[in-house]
Amino acid sequence: MSFAERVNINRRRILIAGVSATGGLICGLPALAAGPDAANAERQLGHFIEIAGDGRIIIGSNQPEIGQGVSTALPMLIAEELDVDWSRVTVRQMPLGIVKTADEFTWKYGGQGVGGSTGLTGNFDYMRQVGAKARRLLIRAAALRQDLPEDQCATRPGVVVCGPMGTTVPYEELITEAAALGTIADDVPLKQAKDYRIVGKAQTGVGVRDIVTGQARYGIDTREPNMRYAVIARSPYLNGTPQSVDDTGARQVPGVLDVFEILGPKPDEPYAILASGVAVVATSTWAAIKGREALKIEWNKGPNANDSSAAFWRENEEMLRGKGQVVLDDGDFDTALASAETVVEARYRIPFVNHAPLEPQNCYAHVTEGRCHIIAPTQMPGGASRSAHAVTGIPREHISVDITRVGGGFGRRLTNDYVAEATMISKQTGWPIKLQWTREDDVKHDFYRPAGLHHLRAGVDRQGRVVAWTQRLASASKYFRRPNVPDDELWTAELYPDDFPRRMVENLRLEYFNHRVGVPRGSWRAPAHTANAFVVQSFVDEIAHATGQSPLELRIALLGDERELDYSNHGGPTFNPGRLTRLLRFVAREIDYKRSRPAGRGVGLATHFTFGGYAAHAIEVSVADGGELTIERIVAAIDCGFAVNPSAVHAQLEGGTVDGLSTALGLEITVKDGQIVQSNFHDYPLMRLAQVPAAFETHILPYGDQPTGVGEMGIPSAAPALTNAIFAATGKRIRTLPIAQQLSA
Amino acid sequence: MSIAFKVNGQTVRFDGLQDTPLLWVLRDELGLTGTKYGCGISQCGACTVHVDGRAQRSCALPVSQIAGRAVVTIEGLAEGDALHPVQQAWIEGDVPQCGYCQAGQIMAAVEFLERYPEPSDDDIDANLSNLCRCGTYPRIRKAVRRAARQQQRSGS
Numbered sequence: 001m002s003f004a005e006r007v008n009i010n011r012r013r014i015l016i017a018g019v020s021a022t023g024g025l026i027c028g029l030p031a032l033a034a035g036p037d038a039a040n041a042e043r044q045l046g047h048f049i050e051i052a053g054d055g056r057i058i059i060g061s062n063q064p065e066i067g068q069g070v071s072t073a074l075p076m077l078i079a080e081e082l083d084v085d086w087s088r089v090t091v092r093q094m095p096l097g098i099v100k101t102a103d104e105f106t107w108k109y110g111g112q113g114v115g116g117s118t119g120l121t122g123n124f125d126y127m128r129q130v131g132a133k134a135r136r137l138l139i140r141a142a143a144l145r146q147d148l149p150e151d152q153c154a155t156r157p158g159v160v161v162c163g164p165m166g167t168t169v170p171y172e173e174l175i176t177e178a179a180a181l182g183t184i185a186d187d188v189p190l191k192q193a194k195d196y197r198i199v200g201k202a203q204t205g206v207g208v209r210d211i212v213t214g215q216a217r218y219g220i221d222t223r224e225p226n227m228r229y230a231v232i233a234r235s236p237y238l239n240g241t242p243q244s245v246d247d248t249g250a251r252q253v254p255g256v257l258d259v260f261e262i263l264g265p266k267p268d269e270p271y272a273i274l275a276s277g278v279a280v281v282a283t284s285t286w287a288a289i290k291g292r293e294a295l296k297i298e299w300n301k302g303p304n305a306n307d308s309s310a311a312f313w314r315e316n317e318e319m320l321r322g323k324g325q326v327v328l329d330d331g332d333f334d335t336a337l338a339s340a341e342t343v344v345e346a347r348y349r350i351p352f353v354n355h356a357p358l359e360p361q362n363c364y365a366h367v368t369e370g371r372c373h374i375i376a377p378t379q380m381p382g383g384a385s386r387s388a389h390a391v392t393g394i395p396r397e398h399i400s401v402d403i404t405r406v407g408g409g410f411g412r413r414l415t416n417d418y419v420a421e422a423t424m425i426s427k428q429t430g431w432p433i434k435l436q437w438t439r440e441d442d443v444k445h446d447f448y449r450p451a452g453l454h455h456l457r458a459g460v461d462r463q464g465r466v467v468a469w470t471q472r473l474a475s476a477s478k479y480f481r482r483p484n485v486p487d488d489e490l491w492t493a494e495l496y497p498d499d500f501p502r503r504m505v506e507n508l509r510l511e512y513f514n515h516r517v518g519v520p521r522g523s524w525r526a527p528a529h530t531a532n533a534f535v536v537q538s539f540v541d542e543i544a545h546a547t548g549q550s551p552l553e554l555r556i557a558l559l560g561d562e563r564e565l566d567y568s569n570h571g572g573p574t575f576n577p578g579r580l581t582r583l584l585r586f587v588a589r590e591i592d593y594k595r596s597r598p599a600g601r602g603v604g605l606a607t608h609f610t611f612g613g614y615a616a617h618a619i620e621v622s623v624a625d626g627g628e629l630t631i632e633r634i635v636a637a638i639d640c641g642f643a644v645n646p647s648a649v650h651a652q653l654e655g656g657t658v659d660g661l662s663t664a665l666g667l668e669i670t671v672k673d674g675q676i677v678q679s680n681f682h683d684y685p686l687m688r689l690a691q692v693p694a695a696f697e698t699h700i701l702p703y704g705d706q707p708t709g710v711g712e713m714g715i716p717s718a719a720p721a722l723t724n725a726i727f728a729a730t731g732k733r734i735r736t737l738p739i740a741q742q743l744s745a
Numbered sequence: 746m747s748i749a750f751k752v753n754g755q756t757v758r759f760d761g762l763q764d765t766p767l768l769w770v771l772r773d774e775l776g777l778t779g780t781k782y783g784c785g786i787s788q789c790g791a792c793t794v795h796v797d798g799r800a801q802r803s804c805a806l807p808v809s810q811i812a813g814r815a816v817v818t819i820e821g822l823a824e825g826d827a828l829h830p831v832q833q834a835w836i837e838g839d840v841p842q843c844g845y846c847q848a849g850q851i852m853a854a855v856e857f858l859e860r861y862p863e864p865s866d867d868d869i870d871a872n873l874s875n876l877c878r879c880g881t882y883p884r885i886r887k888a889v890r891r892a893a894r895q896q897q898r899s900g901s
Contacts, residue, residue, distance in 0.1 A: 208840075212832040212841070213828070214818065214820045286769040286773070358783045359783070406843060439783065654881070680785075681786070681789055681876065688882075689875075
């Protein structure tokens with residue numbers, strides 16, 4: 001599903017609220033009832049709000065929490081419009097809510113799913129209306145009770161204030177009457193931003209106390225009665241299958257209960273699960289792991305037995321010698337290039353990378369006669385329900401999905417392959433099953449970020465203006481093996497045509513070559529933006545240096561002033577390059593970009609528009625004589641429109657920066673003899689605290705009153721700022737990621 | 746053969762496979778799921794506990810080596826409702842994002858501060874090597890400094 005489609009899921013619920021005869025969305029069914037307070041339906045307003053007798057407000061969070069702070073931000077919006085003190089609010093995670101209609105399913109609690117940084121944008125109005133309508137019902141209840149007109153009532157946090165005497169009634173005394181008043185169909189007026197008490201102010205993340213006391217429950221922490229533990233020995237060969245299995249040793253391990261094959265998809269089929277293999281079921285995680293170690297499996301190496309990274313890069317080069325699919329052709333690139341004063345050219349290599357969430361994949365599934373219960377760390381609970389249905393045939397209205405806290409999403413938990421696996425094992429054995437992936441499983445089996453070879457050429461005129469630009473990309477498209485994506489649309493996952501510098505360079509051509517390989521690919525945080533921002537922001541620097549221009553001034557000249565350009569990809573409908581200019585000037589000034597640094601020290605800049613949000617980085621590095629790189633200082637700035645929770649916005653900018661740098665510094669997934677080479681953190685080395693400078697400043701530059709997302713915006717400009725700084729410090733241009741040992745060479 | 750040891754002040758006995766890592770005994774047998782599994786090869790530190798007061802990564806530590814020892818997990822760090830200053834500093838600094846690594850970070854930081862009550866940035870860099878995939882390192886660093894100051898002030 002594209003990110004645009006996911007955002008549309010959130011929009012669809014607006015239509016449902018108007019249509020639903022059962023009053024599904026706004027009233028009636030107690031959504032919080034999935035939790036321990038099922039008995040308290042009469043104290044609940046709609047699906048999201050419960051007011052306890054002691055005045056505590058329990059607010060439901062309908063989205064998966066993957067660390068992006070959505071379970072703080074959305075309840076903040078409800079609490080603000082409801083008019084309660086944030087300190088009295090407890091947030092409860094809601095399960096998947098779907099309702100069967102005549103021929104399909106619709107959302108019960110609004111669209112549920114996180115990805116593409118849409119959690120806030122898709123729910124900003126919706127959640128405020130949830131709070132505002134609930135407040136209106138409380139006012140109505142107080143007014144009725146005192147026989148006063150509603151317009152003589154107002155609220156202060158937690159109380160309704162009525163009439164000329166200013167009589168106050170606390171919410172907890174009105175809730176049962178308010179809950180009986182039915183629904184409000186039409187939208188009600190919302191607060192002005194200047195009146196916000198909670199929103200727009202830094203709030204501590206919901207659940208932080210549970211996290212620091214070890215009480216937070218992730219998918220891996222699921223413990224259910226009679227639960228057994230399972231691991232799967234998956235084919236180490238891409239598209240390989242078990243040829244023979246000797247499980248004698250495995251069955252002798254104390255605690256091992258069962259061993260059987262798991263059938264994966266055929267080589268050209270969509271990935272319901274990632275690989276074929278052999279499941280081991282046991283009475284504990286360790287017994288299952290030991291049982292798996294004792295298996296003796298011969299593998300059919302499958303059709304990709306000769307896949308290798310060496311072949312991949314060689315074949316990318318060969319492809320680029322030919323003509324690809326021209327997917328964008330503005331102006332007259334050939335003529336403009338031919339007439340240019342200077343032609344600049346470069347190739348960049350972007351590797352496959354692993355999602356590596358710190359909580360490895362896992363899922364609890366219990367398949368019984370006609371029912372299925374899933375407990376999963378997922379970004380897409382609706383997809384989890386579909387996956388379980390596809391495995392079992394059980395009607396989706398009988399499949400319940402509880403969403404745990406997620407130990408890192410990064411796009412890995414968009415696919416519910418681990419849900420399908422756990423469901424298969426429960427269906428086969430009849431037991432409640434917790435399926436656990438080890439770190440090795442997680443590194444060796446993934447929907448990796450696509451890899452590709454980018455070839456860029458630009459023509460620059462005598463005045464230093466970029467008059468022609470082409471990006472030619474040979475890559476392993478993310479859409480490979482997705483259902484319903486024809487070959488000539490595989491490029492749409494890899495190139496976003498309306499990205500910078502389109503419409504800023506008049507003659508621009510994008511050309512694509514799809515490279516079929518066995519490595520599975522999927523959405524990694526900020527999908528194609530990490531690759532494209534790296535190559536484009538590096539190339540702009542190369543153009544500047546080749547033509548004697550300042551990298552800062554050239555960017556400003558290209559980006560120009562504020563204006564809305566069409567933007568057809570996710571994050572549109574418009575893109576305002578002037579907002580990047582603003583950020584760039586800011587970070588350049590903060591880091592004193594224009595001051596020259598001594599040899600071995602340098603500053604780099606980069607800026608990028610990602611899914612509706614704007615960010616820029618200025619990074620200062622030093623490189624010692626032996627090639628040792630030190631990141632000395634980072635200045636990062638984000639324009640996310642209106643920052644609902646500034647603490648979380650800073651956090652996402654910090655975290656996104658570290659993610660971009662970590663990936664660029666040392667991360668790559670390689671293939672040899674049809675197998676993934678890496679296996680754990682010793683050969684897939686995530687960045688550590690010691691590599692992050694203490695001089696690391698993040699800034700929010702506000703713009704308007706609508707929020708954008710923030711989960712992915714902080715990544716794309718980090719890596720090119722780093723390599724641009726390395727060039728400034730050393731004259732060495734990094735064109736292949738990861739940087740790894742290139743500076744010591 | 747039964748292996749007996751203390752967890753958060755209580756004596757426990759384990760009768761299972763002797764090479765079971767302490768991590769899995771804590772999580773699967775004792776239901777103490779605050780200590781997390783991240784890698785299984787002591788690279789990430791999500792499994793950090795205290796064994797006889799020393800920070801140890803429990804994922805590759807066979808329970809047979811824990812006989813007679815005293816283990817403290819994240820669940821045993823606070824004293825009732827009174828959080829440890831490091832836990833308090835983590836809350837005040839709004840440190841966690843997904844939060845999965847943070848129990849291990851806290852256990853490592855608590856023991857580190859016992860050895861380095863007034864740590865420099867270099868001390869922190871050299872000693873705190875737990876992984877955080879979400880990149881909360883800047884806030885971890887600040888929270889460690891805040892906890893150090895708090896502990897200095899209260900003379901703990």
